[in-house]
Every structure is written in structure tokens, then in C-alpha cells.
Amino acid sequence: xxxxxxxxxxxxxxxxxxxxxxxxxxxxxxxxxxxxxxxxxxxxxxxxxxxxxxxxxxxxxxxxxxxxxxxxxxxxxxxxxxxxxxxxxxxxxxxxxxxxxxxxxxxxxxxxxxxxxxxxxxxxxxxxxxxxxxxxxxxxxxxxxxxxxx
Numbered sequence: 001x002x003x004x005x006x007x008x009x010x011x012x013x014x015x016x017x018x019x020x021x022x023x024x025x026x027x028x029x030x031x032x033x034x035x036x037x038x039x040x041x042x043x044x045x046x047x048x049x050x051x052x053x054x055x056x057x058x059x060x061x062x063x064x065x066x067x068x069x070x071x072x073x074x075x076x077x078x079x080x081x082x083x084x085x086x087x088x089x090x091x092x093x094x095x096x097x098x099x100x101x102x103x104x105x106x107x108x109x110x111x112x113x114x115x116x117x118x119x120x121x122x123x124x125x126x127x128x129x130x131x132x133x134x135x136x137x138x139x140x141x142x143x144x145x146x147x148x149x150x
Contacts, residue, residue, distance in 0.1 A: 076121035077148045078128035079108060082140040083117040091115035098139065108148065116146060 082098060085091040095105045095117050103119040110116060119135060122128040128145050135143040 072121070073148065075123055078122040078125055079106075079116070079118040079146045079148060080120045080122075080128060080132055080135050080143055081108075081116045081146045082119050082135060082143045084114045085117075086114055088115055091117060101139070103139065108146065110146070118146070119143075 083094045085094065091107055095107055098117060098119060099105045106118045108116045108118050119139060120131055132143060132145055
């Protein structure tokens with residue numbers, strides 16, 4: 001009987017303290033939940049910052065490419081033209097055909113909206129004339145030199 005009373009006494013003491021322990025557990029759970037929310041917010045902010053940084057880097061890269069292309073076009077204004085087309089579809093097909101022969105091709109558009117297939121860009125007239133004879137022999141007998149920006 002003494003054992004039974006002892007066990008019941010211990011159970012009563014433990015059950016009366018559950019509210020205290022329960023409150024402590026709830027406070028701990030609330031603190032853990034807040035920590036989770038804070039860490040999620042930090043991770044989202046870090047991801048957003050990283051995305052912004054990548055966008056800035058891509059914008060700077062695109063700007064550098066644009067400036068380099070402008071500089072190239074300013075310096076390399078003499079082009080050997082192997083074909084000129086009013087229809088973009090034909091120009092694209094001929095560009096592909098010449099490209100398969102191993103030439104680095106580029107489509108230029110003049111003021112009359114003709115799409116011209118270039119197989120070389122040069123800084124000077126002399127260099128272009130030198131390669132024009134080769135282009136006439138190897139690619140197209142009616143090849144000619146276009147001066148861009150004129």
C-alpha cells in the first residue's frame with residue numbers, strides 16, 4: 001500500500017508540473033520556429049542578392065561585347081562579299097552553304113536592305129584586295145568589296 005501511495009504521489013507531482021514544462025516547451029518551439037523563419041528570410045535575401053549580382057555581371061558582359069563589336073566594325077570596314085540577296089531566307093541559306101565550305105561568314109545589310117554575305121573583314125583596302133582574288137578563285141567569281149559605313 002505504501003508503494004501505491006508513493007507511486008500516486010509521484011504521479012500527482014509530475015502531472016501538476018506539466019503546465020510549467022508545457023509552457024517551457026511551447027516557448028522553445030516558438031523560438032525554434034522563429035529561427036527557421038529568420039533563416040529562410042536570410043536564404044531568400046541571399047538568393048535575391050546573388051540573382052541581382054548575376055544580372056549585373058551579365059549586363060556588364062553584354063555591354064563589353066557590344067563595345068567590342070562596335071570597335072571591330074569601326075576598324076574592319078572592308079568586306080569581301082560573295083552574295084547579295086533581297087530575300088532574307090535566301091541570304092541565310094547561302095550563308096550556311098558558304099559556312100559549310102569552311103569560311104567565317106557574316107550577314108551585312110546595306111541601306112537598300114540587301115543582305116550581303118561577307119567572308120572576311122579587313123582593316124585596309126590593300127588586305128581586302130589581296131584576299132579578293134583568292135575569293136574569286138575559290139568561292140565566287142563575282143565577289144566584290146563592300147566598304148561599310150560609306
